[in-house]
Amino acid sequence: MSPSGSQPSIFSRIIAREIPATIVAETEHIIAFLDIAPKAPVHVVVTTKDPQYQNVVELAAGNPALLAELVAVAEQIAAERTHGQFRLVFNTGAAAGQSVFHVHAHVMGSPELTDQLGEDSLGTL
């Protein structure tokens, strides 16, 4: 269950393998999968297996080591799938575009250095 006692988040259901996703990285504490509606040529969601933190501010305050691990996994994915320059987005709050209240980062980039990410990859997440 989520911290608020509501139903498990969609990401918890992916972690539990109740719904399918293309998982691209997994550690003891972190899982990463392709976004179902990609906004960039490379668009991977990186999230904690622990559902208790709703956003990056809560995670930074409650478990900074876990946030560092999430960022390290994001960097590893970017190293494998982009040219090493990438966008790391944590939408925080519904007004900022957050739709899943289970902390996660968006790794967004392109395999080719010549490809530029549009501003819509920031503003429409």
Ligand code: 5GP
């Ligand atoms: P947020 O809007 O909360 O920052 O990001 C949530 C992201 O999760 C969105 O980019 C959305 O496309 C993605 N997403 C939502 N449901 C699913 C799903 O069932 N599978 C996958 N792979 N991604 C999802």
